[in-house]
Amino acid sequence: MMEALREIHEVHDNSITVHLPINFSKQVEVIVLPVEEKLAMATTEDPWAEVHKIREQLERSGRTFSDSVELIREDRGW
Numbered sequence: 001m002m003e004a005l006r007e008i009h010e011v012h013d014n015s016i017t018v019h020l021p022i023n024f025s026k027q028v029e030v031i032v033l034p035v036e037e038k039l040a041m042a043t044t045e046d047p048w049a050e051v052h053k054i055r056e057q058l059e060r061s062g063r064t065f066s067d068s069v070e071l072i073r074e075d076r077g078w
Contacts, residue, residue, distance in 0.1 A: 048077055 003025055009016040020028075058065055
């Protein structure tokens with residue numbers, strides 16, 4: 001089984017410290033990638049913002065959209 005650990009760290013004096021769980025593998029491969037600014041910003045924004053925008057657009061259309069499972073069953077003849 002492959003173990004993975006993903007963390008975002010601040011770089012201080014051109015170095016980072018990664019603390020591993022007690023029973024983590026004894027040999028690891030280290031890959032260091034810079035965090036893209038967009039990714040860093042995404043963690044501070046509302047993750048539901050895009051969903052809310054889409055729902056507002058649907059409401060403004062004047063059409064009625066149902067989340068009913070019963071309608072899906074009727075459509076598929078279940």
